[in-house]
Amino acid sequence: MKTKLFIWSSTFSSFFSSRYRPFQSYLPAFLPNSNFTSTPSSSNMPHQLEEELFPSTPGKIKSDRRTFHRCVASTSTLFLWALFLIALTASYLSFIASSGSRYLHHTSHDWKKHVRSSAQIHRKNGFSVLVTGAAGFVGTHVSLALKKRGDGVVGIDNFNDYYDPSLKRSRRKMLQSKNIFIVEADINDRRILAKLFETVPFTHVMHLAAQAGVRYAMENPNSYVHSNIAGLVTLLEQCKEAKPQPSIVWASSSSVYGLNDKVPFSESDRTDQPASLYAATKKAGEEITHTYNHIYGLSITGLRFFTVYGPWGRPDMAYFSFTRNILQGRPITVFRGKDGVDLARDFTYIDDIVKGCVASLDTAGKSTGTGGKKKGPAPYRIYNLGNTSPVTVPALVGILEKNLKTKAKKNVVAMPGNGDVPFTHANISLARRDLGYNPTTDLPTGLRKFVKWYLSYYGYNDGKDKSVNS
Numbered sequence: 382m383k384t385k386l387f388i389w390s391s392t393f394s395s396f397f398s399s400r401y402r403p404f405q406s407y408l409p410a411f412l413p414n415s416n417f418t419s420t421p422s423s424s425n426m427p428h429q430l431e432e433e434l435f436p437s438t439p440g441k442i443k444s445d446r447r448t449f450h451r452c453v454a455s456t457s458t459l460f461l462w463a464l465f466l467i468a469l470t471a472s473y474l475s476f477i478a479s480s481g482s483r484y485l486h487h488t489s490h491d492w493k494k495h496v497r498s499s500a501q502i503h504r505k506n507g508f509s510v511l512v513t514g515a516a517g518f519v520g521t522h523v524s525l526a527l528k529k530r531g532d533g534v535v536g537i538d539n540f541n542d543y544y545d546p547s548l549k550r551s552r553r554k555m556l557q558s559k560n561i562f563i564v565e566a567d568i569n570d571r572r573i574l575a576k577l578f579e580t581v582p583f584t585h586v587m588h589l590a591a592q593a594g595v596r597y598a599m600e601n602p603n604s605y606v607h608s609n610i611a612g613l614v615t616l617l618e619q620c621k622e623a624k625p626q627p628s629i630v631w632a633s634s635s636s637v638y639g640l641n642d643k644v645p646f647s648e649s650d651r652t653d654q655p656a657s658l659y660a661a662t663k664k665a666g667e668e669i670t671h672t673y674n675h676i677y678g679l680s681i682t683g684l685r686f687f688t689v690y691g692p693w694g695r696p697d698m699a700y701f702s703f704t705r706n707i708l709q710g711r712p713i714t715v716f717r718g719k720d721g722v723d724l725a726r727d728f729t730y731i732d733d734i735v736k737g738c739v740a741s742l743d744t745a746g747k748s749t750g751t752g753g754k755k756k757g758p759a760p761y762r763i764y765n766l767g768n769t770s771p772v773t774v775p776a777l778v779g780i781l782e783k784n785l786k787t788k789a790k791k792n793v794v795a796m797p798g799n800g801d802v803p804f805t806h807a808n809i810s811l812a813r814r815d816l817g818y819n820p821t822t823d824l825p826t827g828l829r830k831f832v833k834w835y836l837s838y839y840g841y842n843d844g845k846d847k848s849v850n851s
């Protein structure tokens with residue numbers, strides 16, 4: 382708060398002094414002994430002489446009356462500025478008060494009761510898991526799977542509007558019906574994180590909160606730094622201090638392979654040539670988590686997800702927006718690579734991803750530190766979670782057309798230089814070996830399930846289309 386006030390006052394005063402330099406030069410007119418003058422050379426000069434030597438309008442000598450009028454005008458402007466400053470301070474204080482009350486709300490007796498009940502474990506040797514991004518696509522599915530088998534699950538999500546927040550609220554409703562409580566807060570909020578860890582000794586953190594989307598990074602780069610870098614560090618700081626330290630499994634991305642063209646992509650391949658800021662922040666996340674593993678003994682597992690799709694998915698992704706446009710008779714834009722080559726993705730169905738996440742939690746191994754002190758080496762792992770069979774984007778459109786029984790209006794354009802990569806293809810041998818990961822859903826099967834969900838969720842089955850703003 383002190384820092385904020387300082388920034389405020391210094392911004393205001395520098396603005397004020399640059400804006401009101403002319404006003405300062407009039408002050409000596411009614412404060413004869415004042416040293417508050419704008420021209421250093423004039424500090425010891427009689428007022429009349431100064432006016433003659435430095436008239437405000439070159440070539441003209443000002444009359445006393447004009448000076449007087451300006452003084453009056455400037456005094457009233459100063460008064461208006463003072464009012465403005467008071468209003469600004471009042472609104473700042475009310476903002477502080479409201480965020481304080483949000484914090485109090487979050488830490489109330491009722492809040493703790495909800496958190497504890499949600500974290501309750503209902504199986505032998507079960508986990509209590511903090512799921513960040515729990516109202517997100519993968520977060521929702523993983524939370525449900527953990528709860529179903531008897532683990533305690535508490536969610537945290539900031540419900541931002543990167544895509545339609547009403548979809549996130551519907552997911553939350555579904556989780557609530559299974560007694561999964563989601564705290565509405567940003568992972569950058571240290572106080573709330575501290576309260577959560579104070580309330581529950583989490584055994585694991587499933588960190589899925591992130592600013593997703595490859596192309597949006599050109600529109601809003603700072604949101605990636607805020608969530609994927611700053612948010613990650615805030616969370617790790619909390620985890621490192623926790624007693625006991627939780628084991629952490631988190632979502633990296635296939636995009637870290639960037640311009641790598643060795644296929645299929647293996648974990649040991651180059652990841653130092655990201656093609657987008659999104660990819661760069663995920664790669665940075667891998668380095669940052671390594672540091673926390675090395676210094677503080679946090680057990681870390683990073684999962685490189687390959688274009689995850691399915692029911693309750695993300696409206697910003699191609700399969701989702703294509704479905705919406707096809708149903709509404711609107712055109713879709715299909716990107717094509719260099720020399721007319723089709724783009725391809727190793728599309729991975731959500732249920733397979735969930736199995737990979739849960740297996741990662743099960744095999745994570747313990748963190749070794751406590752209260753910020755490392756006691757010995759802890760596991761640091763990275764796995765690809767893909768499907769191992771890339772499909773081209775036109776083939777994806779074909780499958781959707783078949784399921785929707787509607788032809789798409791396609792605009793085929795060259796892939797813009799906006800962070801996209803031409804193809805992805807996962808080598809999943811490591812995940813198979815260590816996690817028993819074995820994807821079983823191909824794209825036609827997965828998209829059939831997605832379309833079924835989409836039609837029902839957006840009311841097509843009752844003849845309504847609620848997806849216009851999705």
Ligand SMILES: O=C(O)[C@H]1O[C@H](OP(=O)(O)OP(=O)(O)OC[C@H]2O[C@@H](n3ccc(=O)[nH]c3=O)[C@H](O)[C@@H]2O)[C@H](O)[C@@H](O)[C@H]1O
Nearest residue numbers: 593594595634635636686687688698699714715716724801
């Ligand atoms: O694996 C990941 O790490 C990432 O996967 C996902 O990124 P992508 O693989 O780029 O998925 P997605 O946008 O669905 O585009 C799919 C294909 O459609 C093409 N595409 C896209 C839009 C469009 O209008 N036209 C088009 O042809 C496009 O060129 C591409 O070839 C996640 O969004 C991201 O958050 C991250 O998790």
